[in-house]
Amino acid sequence: MKKYYFLAFDLxxxxxxxxxxxxxGVNFEMKELTRFPNAILELHGKYYWNVFGLYESLKExxxxxxxxxxxxxxxxxDTWGVDFGYIGKDGTVLGMPRAYRDPYxxxxxxxxxxxxxxxxxxxxxxxxxxxxxxxxxxxxAKKTGFxxxxxxxxxxxxxxxxxxxxxxxxxxEYTEASTSQLLNPATRQFETSLLEAAGLPAxxxxxxxxxxxxxxxxxxxxxEETGLGKVxxxxxxxxxxxxxxxxxxxxxxxxxxxxxxxWSLMGVETETPILTRESFEKNFTNEGGIEGTTRFLKxxxxxxxxxxCRKEWEKAGRSYSYPEIxxxxxxxxxxRSIVNPDDPRLANPVSMSKAIATIxxxxxxxxxxxxxxxIRCIFDSLANRYKEVLGMxxxxxxxxxxxxxxxxxxxxxxxxxxxxxxxxGLPVVAGPSEATAIGNCLMQAKAAGLVADRxxxxxxxxxxxxxxxxxxxxx
Numbered sequence: 001m002k003k004y005y006f007l008a009f010d011l012x013x014x015x016x017x018x019x020x021x022x023x024x025g026v027n028f029e030m031k032e033l034t035r036f037p038n039a040i041l042e043l044h045g046k047y048y049w050n051v052f053g054l055y056e057s058l059k060e061x062x063x064x065x066x067x068x069x070x071x072x073x074x075x076x077x078d079t080w081g082v083d084f085g086y087i088g089k090d091g092t093v094l095g096m097p098r099a100y101r102d103p104y105x106x107x108x109x110x111x112x113x114x115x116x117x118x119x120x121x122x123x124x125x126x127x128x129x130x131x132x133x134x135x136x137x138x139x140x141a142k143k144t145g146f147x148x149x150x151x152x153x154x155x156x157x158x159x160x161x162x163x164x165x166x167x168x169x170x171x172x173e174y175t176e177a178s179t180s181q182l183l184n185p186a187t188r189q190f191e192t193s194l195l196e197a198a199g200l201p202a203x204x205x206x207x208x209x210x211x212x213x214x215x216x217x218x219x220x221x222x223x224e225e226t227g228l229g230k231v232x233x234x235x236x237x238x239x240x241x242x243x244x245x246x247x248x249x250x251x252x253x254x255x256x257x258x259x260x261x262x263w264s265l266m267g268v269e270t271e272t273p274i275l276t277r278e279s280f281e282k283n284f285t286n287e288g289g290i291e292g293t294t295r296f297l298k299x300x301x302x303x304x305x306x307x308x309c310r311k312e313w314e315k316a317g318r319s320y321s322y323p324e325i326x327x328x329x330x331x332x333x334x335x336r337s338i339v340n341p342d343d344p345r346l347a348n349p350v351s352m353s354k355a356i357a358t359i360x361x362x363x364x365x366x367x368x369x370x371x372x373x374x375i376r377c378i379f380d381s382l383a384n385r386y387k388e389v390l391g392m393x394x395x396x397x398x399x400x401x402x403x404x405x406x407x408x409x410x411x412x413x414x415x416x417x418x419x420x421x422x423x424x425g426l427p428v429v430a431g432p433s434e435a436t437a438i439g440n441c442l443m444q445a446k447a448a449g450l451v452a453d454r455x456x457x458x459x460x461x462x463x464x465x466x467x468x469x470x471x472x473x474x475x
Contacts, residue, residue, distance in 0.1 A: 001025055004073045004450060007033075007065060007231075008440035009058055009162070011079040012240065013262060014038060016054065018061025019434070020070065021441025025450060028464045030434060030441065034061045040099045047102035049158070051085060051093070055165045059226065062218075066227035073448055074214075075166070076236035076440045078243045079158040081179030081287075082134045086152035087170065094148035097158065100132035101348060104144070108136035111143075116197045119280060124191045126273045126286030127181040128299065134180035139198040155204055159238030160215075166233050167216030172206035173235040175242035178288030183208065185273035185286040185294060211237045211290045212447040236443040237290055241265050244407050245295055246439035246454055247432060249462035254402040256390060258420070259435070260410020262304045264382065266389045267297020268397050282392050290443065291454055296397065298389050301341040303410065305378045308352035313371055325375055326415050332376035337365040339381045383419035390424050404428045407435035414468070421470040432465040 001024040008019045018034040036057035041048045058077075065072055086094040098104070109129050113121070118129065127133065134157075141149040156164055157176040164170050177183050177190070182205070184191050192202035209215075217223070217230040237243040244259045248269075259265040273286040273294045287295040310320065320328065337360045339346070349355035353374055357367045360377075368374040386404075394401055404426055406417055411430040421428040432438055442457045451457055 004445065004448060005065075005070050006441040006444040007061065007072050007075045008236075008437045008444075009061065009075070009077045010240065010243075010437045010440060011038060011054065011077070011158070011162075013040075013080055016057060017437070018058070018064065019437040019441070020065070021438070021444070023441070023445050023450060028438075028442065028460050030437060033064045036060070040101060041096070046104070047099040048096035049083065049099050051096055051158075051161060051165070054162060058162065058166065059222070062222070062226040062228055072228060072231045074232045074234045074444045075218075076234050076444045077159045077162050078236055078238055078240045078436055078440050079162070079176075081157075081176060081239050081241070082132055082137070084134060084137075084155045084157045084180075085161040086148040087154045087156055087164070088151055089153040091168075093161070093165070094151055097161065098137060098141070100137075102132075105131045105136045105140050107131070108140045109133075112136060112139050112198070116194065121181065121194065122280045123275060124184055124194065125181045126185040126275050126279075127179070128283040128285035129181075130299065135182050135194060135198065138195075138200055138204075142199045152204065154206065157238065159235075163215045163233050163235070166218055166222060168219045169216030170206060171213065171215045171235060172208045173213075173238040174208040174210055175288040175290070176238035177205070177208045178286075179239055183288070185275075185288070188288070209235055211235055211242070211443055214447070234444050234447045236440045236447075239287065240436045241297075242287065242289055242295060243437075243439035243443065244435040245269060246290060246443055246457055247435045247461045248405045248407060249429070249432070249458050249465075249467060250403070250405060251458075254399055256393060256401045256404050258386065258404055258406045258410070259408045260302055260406050260413075261408045262302055262307060264300040264302030264386070264410065265297050266300060266386060266393065267295050268393060268401065270294045270296050270397065274396055276396065278396055282396075284392070284396070293454075296393075298393070300382075300385055300389060301346060302382065305341055305346060305352060305356070305381075306375065308349070309371075309374055309378070312351060312353055318371060320371070326413065328372035329375045329379050330415055332370070332372040335368075335373070335377040335380040337363075337368060337377050338384050339363075339377065341378075341381055341385050379416050379419055382416060383423040386420050387423040401426065406430045407432060409433055411435075414470075417468075417470045418473065421472045422474075425472050427472075428470040429467055430470065431467040432461060434465075438465070
C-alpha cells in the first residue's frame with residue numbers, strides 16, 4: 001500500500017515539535033523528528049513570542065525531512081489560541097506577537113464592558129471571558145497606541161502567521177479564530193461591531209476558512225533551501241485543542257473530553273453552540289471544531305500549579321522526576337486541603353506554594369507541610385475541580401455523558417486519572433497522549449481525501465494507540 005507522509009508542527013507555550021505521521025490508508029504511525037524550545041521573551045516590560053526563532057525551528061524540521069528523503073504529502077501547524085501578529089500593507093511582519101501572559105490586558109475586559117456590556121459580548125461570541133482574549137488584547141493595544149497595531153493592515157493568528165512565513169499566503173483558519181472572542185459561533189464570521197467598538201476597522205481580519213483548506217505551498221526560496229519542493233501547507237484545526245479533540249477515540253457522541261496539560265480543557269462536542277443564561281453565568285465557551293461542530297468547554301488551570309511549584313523546588317535544590325512526583329502523591333495520602341485551581345491568585349503568582357498556602361489558611365484548611373503534601377493537594381484539587389465542571393457541563397448539554405476521555409500529556413498520569421474517575425463516578429479513558437499532533441496529521445489525511453470524517457479518524461486512533469480505562473473506585 002502507498003504510504004503518505006504528513007508533517008505536523010505542534011507548538012505549545014513552552015516547546016514545539018516536528019512530528020511525522022505516516023498513513024497507508026489503514027495503519028497510522030507517528031515519530032518525533034525535532035523538538036525545540038518556545039519561551040516568552042520579556043523586553044522593556046512587554047512579553048512576546050519570538051516568532052522568527054520559531055520560523056527557524058520549523059525550517060530545521062523541514063530540513064530533517066529532506067535529509068531523510070521523506071516526500072511530504074503536506075504540512076500542518078497548530079498552536080495555542082488567542083495570540084496573533086500584525087502584518088503591514090506590504091506584507092511585512094510588524095515585530096513579534098504579544099504573549100497572552102503579558103499583563104497589559106489586566107482589567108481590559110471590564111473597561112471594554114463599559115462600551116459593550118459583558119452579556120452582549122457573550123451573546124455575540126459565546127466565548128468565556130478571559131483577560132487575554134484577542135478582543136481585549138486589541139482593545140488595550142489600541143488604547144495604549146501600540147505601534148505595530150497602528151501600522152497594521154491585518155492580523156494573523158499564530159498558526160496562520162507561521163503558515164504565512166512558510167508560504168507567503170495569508171489566511172485565517174476557523175478554529176483558531178474562534179478563540180478570539182471576535183467570532184460569532186452561529187454565523188461563523190467575525191462580529192465587526194466588536195472590532196468597531198474597540199476602535200478598529202473590520203478589514204483588520206480575513207474571513208475564516210475551514211480546517212482542511214490548502215493555505216499555499218512552500219515559498220520558492222524555502223522549497224529550494226530545504227530541498228523539499230513545493231509542499232502544500234494545510235490549515236488543519238489550527239487551535240491545538242481543536243486538533244486534539246479530532247483524535248478523541250470516542251465511539252459515539254456521549255462523551256466528554258479533558259485535554260490535560262498546563263491547561264486543562266473540559267468539554268463536549270456539539271452540533272450547535274450553546275448560548276444560554278446558564279452558560280453565560282458559568283463562563284463556558286463555544287469554540288470552533290471541524291465539520292461544523294462546536295467545542296463547548298471550560299478552561300481549567302491544570303498542571304500549571306505543579307509546574308510552578310517544581311520550578312521553586314528546583315531553585316531550592318530539590319528536583320523530582322515525574323514518576324517520583326506520582327509516587328510522592330500516592331504515598332502522601334488523601335489531602336485534607338482542596339483549593340480551586342482557577343482562583344485568580346494562582347494564575348501567575350511570585351510563589352505558587354505560598355499562594356496555595358495562603359488560600360488554605362483563608363479556608364481554615366491545613367497548609368501542606370511537605371513537597372509531597374503540595375503535590376497531593378494539587379492532584380486532589382484538580383480531580384475535585386473536574387467533578388465540579390463536569391457537573392456544570394452535564395446540566396447544559398442535550399445528551400448524557402457516559403465516559404470522560406483524557407487526552408494530552410495528562411493522560412499518562414495514571415494516579416490523577418484514577419482520582420478523576422473516583423471523583424466523577426464515570427469511566428475515564430486515557431489516551432492518546434499525543435492527541436494534538438495526531439489530530440493535526442489525520443486532518444491533513446482528511447484534506448488529502450484519505451479519510452471520510454472525524455468518526456473514521458477516531459476509529460483509526462482507537463486502533464493505532466494504546467488506551468487505558470479507569471473505573472470509579474470507592475474509598
